[in-house]
Amino acid sequence: MKNLCIILAVLFSILTGYGSAHALEDMNKLTIDSFVLTAEKDLKLQNQQELTRYLNEAPSSTPYIDRMEFRTETQEFDLEKQKYSLRLYPKGWGETRYTRQVTELASQSCRTEERDYYNTALKLRYELVLDYLESRTMVDLKQQLAAVCEDRIHVLKKKSAGSVSFDISDLISAEELLTDLRLELVGLENKITGIEHEIAVAADSQRPVAFDKTPLIPISVIEKKIHELPQEAKVNNVKLEDQKNKMDLADSKYRLEQAKNRNYLNFFQVAYDSDDNDDMEKACSIELAVKLPFINSDQDGVNLKKINFMKERLQYNEEVRALAEKKISQTRSLDRLIRQYTLLEANRQNGNAKVSLKTYLKIDGMDPLNLLKIRESIIKSDLQLEKTAFNIRNRFIELMDIMGKLPEKPFKNYIL
Numbered sequence: 001m002k003n004l005c006i007i008l009a010v011l012f013s014i015l016t017g018y019g020s021a022h023a024l025e026d027m028n029k030l031t032i033d034s035f036v037l038t039a040e041k042d043l044k045l046q047n048q049q050e051l052t053r054y055l056n057e058a059p060s061s062t063p064y065i066d067r068m069e070f071r072t073e074t075q076e077f078d079l080e081k082q083k084y085s086l087r088l089y090p091k092g093w094g095e096t097r098y099t100r101q102v103t104e105l106a107s108q109s110c111r112t113e114e115r116d117y118y119n120t121a122l123k124l125r126y127e128l129v130l131d132y133l134e135s136r137t138m139v140d141l142k143q144q145l146a147a148v149c150e151d152r153i154h155v156l157k158k159k160s161a162g163s164v165s166f167d168i169s170d171l172i173s174a175e176e177l178l179t180d181l182r183l184e185l186v187g188l189e190n191k192i193t194g195i196e197h198e199i200a201v202a203a204d205s206q207r208p209v210a211f212d213k214t215p216l217i218p219i220s221v222i223e224k225k226i227h228e229l230p231q232e233a234k235v236n237n238v239k240l241e242d243q244k245n246k247m248d249l250a251d252s253k254y255r256l257e258q259a260k261n262r263n264y265l266n267f268f269q270v271a272y273d274s275d276d277n278d279d280m281e282k283a284c285s286i287e288l289a290v291k292l293p294f295i296n297s298d299q300d301g302v303n304l305k306k307i308n309f310m311k312e313r314l315q316y317n318e319e320v321r322a323l324a325e326k327k328i329s330q331t332r333s334l335d336r337l338i339r340q341y342t343l344l345e346a347n348r349q350n351g352n353a354k355v356s357l358k359t360y361l362k363i364d365g366m367d368p369l370n371l372l373k374i375r376e377s378i379i380k381s382d383l384q385l386e387k388t389a390f391n392i393r394n395r396f397i398e399l400m401d402i403m404g405k406l407p408e409k410p411f412k413n414y415i416l
Contacts (some may be wrong), residue, residue, distance in 0.1 A: 029210035030203060032129055036413055038203045039121035048114045052107075085271035085287075098256035105252055109245035115238045119407040125202060126397045126406075126415055132195045133213045134390040139188050141386065142181055145379045149178040152372045215416050219389055222396050223338050226331060229403065234320065235327050237404030243319050247312040254305035261302065323402060330399045337392045344385045348378075 039045070067089050075081040156171045196209055269287040393415060400406055400414050 028207055030199070030205060030207040032211050032215070032416060033413060035129065035199065035203055035209075035211075036122065036125045036415075037411075038205070039118060039125055041204070042117065042121035042202075043204075045114065045117040045121055048110070048117045052110045052114050083271060083273045085269050087269040098252055098259050101252040102249065102256055105245060105249040109242065109249055112238060112242045112245050115407050116242050119238050119401065121202075122406045123397065123401055127394065128195060128199050128202065129211055129415060130390055130393055130397070132192065132199065132209065133211055133216070134386070135188050135192045135195065136211075137213060137386050137390075138383070139185060139192070141379055141383050142185050142188065145376065145383075146178060146181040146185065148372055148376050148379065149174055149181060152369065152376075153178060155368050155372070217393065217396075217415055219338060219341050219392055222334070222392060226334055226338075226396075226399070229331075229399075234324050235403055237323070237402060238407055240316075240319055240323055240404075243312075243316045247309070247316045250305070250309040250312040254302070254309045257302045257305045261299075327399070327402050330395055330402060334392060334395050334399065337388060337395065341385065341388045341392060344381065344388060348381050348385055 069087045069089075071085045071087060073083040073085075075083065153171065153174045156174060199209055200206055271285045271287065273283050273285070397406075397414060405412075406414065
């Protein structure tokens with residue numbers, strides 16, 4: 001309903017001539033929301049959805065019969081001496097039940113893998129958005145830092161003219177710093193180009209990227225959400241669900257292999273001999289084949305299935321332990337980073353550099369180099385603050401992935 005209202009509003013503005021250019025411009029840009037929502041159309045996810053549909057629609061096996069054979073035998077090449085038989089091979093004791101379990105678990109595992117693909121696609125898009133915006137922010141701040149450095153070089157060159165006592169090392173250091181900043185900017189621009197290509201591939205769109213840093217989730221909101229999370233160490237997510245499905249599936253396959261070896265009734269046969277058609281009691285016969293239980297030719301297959309189940313169980317238990325440790329580690333790391341961010345933000349608002357700059361701007365005849373040093377200190381503080389903020393957001397997405405929150409329905413954008 002919401003999407004319909006948006007479409008109608010856009011159509012109305014276009015038809016009435018109000019805001020038509022602005023509406024068309026927005027539709028032709030790739031925003032954060034529109035990009036993250038492309039996870040639902042991810043190519044790997046669509047392939048997995050096709051596999052899930054096939055498993056849901058695939059015909060099931062015959063419940064109690066493994067196979068059925070119709071046989072005919074001609075004696076002495078005489079068609080009047082024809083013998084017909086129908087042979088049924090029953091499944092082993094419990095084989096039907098475990099076959100049904102294997103089929104259901106395979107289908108469930110496929111659905112879980114579908115959610116896992118969706119989760120992976122979402123996480124990739126969150127990471128690309130944050131990486132792109134962080135790189136853009138770093139470019140803006142590094143450009144400001146380079147401008148300050150250029151001004152310092154300009155002032156130093158003026159001071160060096162006609163001054164015998166001028167220390168040339170200050171000018172050399174400033175020029176080296178400017179060179180390093182320009183190289184960093186080239187590297188960042190190249191990185192942004194690469195990220196834009198990854199975004200275009202993920203979105204399957206050539207629309208220009210129009211990500212805006214302004215609506216990103218504030219650090220204070222992240223701090224509040226972390227404190228609202230359950231305190232128990234044990235957590236669950238779609239990857240752990242997938243591993244549990246693999247363990248249960250391996251267990252069912254092992255039990256199915258055991259059941260196959262319990263096919264004590266090997267076959268049941270009803271035969272009709274046309275040569276004795278005058279006497280139905282002689283013409284018809286029933287044959288049973290019973291398998292002796294102390295002979296087991298396929299024990300190796302059972303052992304291999306048991307080993308595979310034990311490996312999957314070990315992997316699942318290891319994943320549970322590792323996931324709990326990862327959750328604790330990420331939470332503690334986020335707590336430390338948030339405290340660091342809070343201190344940096346307080347210093348930025350009330351720090352000596354900012355106060356000094358306001359003071360020095362009111363003083364006539366102030367040395368411009370001192371002003372530039374203060375300005376440089378403020379920009380470096382901003383750099384550290386922004387790096388910490390993006391680090392927190394990235395770790396928050398990682399924590400939401402650990403907690404299994406990303407693919408939950410209804411959809412929630414965890415970076416806005």
